[in-house]
Amino acid sequence: MTRVYTDISVSLDGYVAGPNPTLQEPLGAGGEDLHEWAFRLAAWRGAHGLEGGETGPESELVERTIASTGAYVMGRKMYSGGRGPWVDDPNAGGWWGDDPPFHVPVFVVTHEPRETVELQGGTTFTFVTDGFEAAVEQARNAAGSRDVQIAGGGSVVQQALALGLLDELQLHLAPRFLGGGTRLFDGAAAGTLEIIDTVATPHATHIHYRVKR
Numbered sequence: 001m002t003r004v005y006t007d008i009s010v011s012l013d014g015y016v017a018g019p020n021p022t023l024q025e026p027l028g029a030g031g032e033d034l035h036e037w038a039f040r041l042a043a044w045r046g047a048h049g050l051e052g053g054e055t056g057p058e059s060e061l062v063e064r065t066i067a068s069t070g071a072y073v074m075g076r077k078m079y080s081g082g083r084g085p086w087v088d089d090p091n092a093g094g095w096w097g098d099d100p101p102f103h104v105p106v107f108v109v110t111h112e113p114r115e116t117v118e119l120q121g122g123t124t125f126t127f128v129t130d131g132f133e134a135a136v137e138q139a140r141n142a143a144g145s146r147d148v149q150i151a152g153g154g155s156v157v158q159q160a161l162a163l164g165l166l167d168e169l170q171l172h173l174a175p176r177f178l179g180g181g182t183r184l185f186d187g188a189a190a191g192t193l194e195i196i197d198t199v200a201t202p203h204a205t206h207i208h209y210r211v212k213r
Contacts, residue, residue, distance in 0.1 A: 002140050003147040005168040006157050007065055009034040010184050012175065016154045017182040023091055026081050028181045034174040037204035038062065047101045057199050061206060065170065070146025071139035072102055075156040076110040079125070086114055094125065105142040107135040109156065132159045154182040162187070166211050169193065173205040
C-alpha cells in the first residue's frame with residue numbers, strides 16, 4: 001500500500017522557513033540553515049548531481065527516503081515562490097534548473113493552470129488546479145508501489161494532516177531557533193503521533209513518526 005508521508009526540516013521553535021522569504025532567500029532569513037545537516041551527505045549530494053560527501057546513518061536515511069519515493073506533492077510556493085499568473089512569475093521555471101533532484105513525477109498544487117513540464121532525469125511537474133486531495137490521488141497513481149512524499153511547504157503539510165491523508169512524518173530537528181517565519185503545525189488537526197525510530201547526531205535529530213488515527 002502506498003504510504004503518504006512528509007520529510008521536512010524544522011527548527012527547535014517549530015519553523016520550516018524563516019521570515020521575509022525572497023527569490024534570493026526562498027526559505028527566509030536563516031531558513032537554509034535548517035538543511036545544513038543534509039548538504040554534507042553523500043546521498044543528498046548524489047541526488048543533486050554532486051560528488052563526494054559523508055556516509056553513515058544520516059546519509060543512509062536520506063538514501064532510503066529517496067529510494068522509497070515514487071512521486072512528490074508540493075505547493076506553488078515551494079515550486080517557484082510566486083503567485084498569480086505564470087507569465088508574471090519571475091521564477092516560473094522553478095528553483096532546480098533543467099535537471100531537478102526528484103527524478104519522478106511531481107504534482108504542484110496551484111490555482112493557475114499550466115501544461116506539464118518534462119525535464120531531465122525523469123522529473124515531470126504536473127500542475128493540479130482542482131485541489132490538494134486531487135494532487136495526492138494523482139501522485140498515488142503515479143507512484144505505483146512506492147511512496148508519496150508531501151514535500152512542502154508548511155501549509156501543504158498542514159492540509160495533509162487536516163484532511164487525514166498523512167500516514168507518517170519524518171522530521172529533521174535542526175539545532176536552530178528562527179524566531180519567526182512559517183510554522184509547521186499552525187492549524188494542524190488534533191491527533192497523536194507514535195515514534196517509529198530516531199537518529200540523533202550533532203547536526204540534527206531525525207524523528208520518524210506514525211500518525212495515529
